[in-house]
Amino acid sequence: MDENKGKIYSSVSRELFDQITKMAKQFGMTKSAVVGLCTKIGMNYLMTVVEPENVLSTERLVEILIEADKRGVDFGQRLEELKNEL
Numbered sequence: 001m002d003e004n005k006g007k008i009y010s011s012v013s014r015e016l017f018d019q020i021t022k023m024a025k026q027f028g029m030t031k032s033a034v035v036g037l038c039t040k041i042g043m044n045y046l047m048t049v050v051e052p053e054n055v056l057s058t059e060r061l062v063e064i065l066i067e068a069d070k071r072g073v074d075f076g077q078r079l080e081e082l083k084n085e086l
Helices: 014-027 031-050 058-070 075-085
Strands: none
Touching: 014 031, 058 075
């Protein structure tokens, strides 16, 4: 096993097990891969709710803003629109 990974063993309800099995077949993935993907998605969502300030690093936010600027997004205008909606 990769030293940068950890293993977690868990039991789930039969209903959830069946959903995981169906999704694994649908996407051609292993059940472990589906559970790992769902865990990552769930953790990202939970962190967004619990610690929204830590969801994006400053560096990542800057990358997003630079890319948006390249695509012509006018944050000044949009920011003013959002302020007016409040």
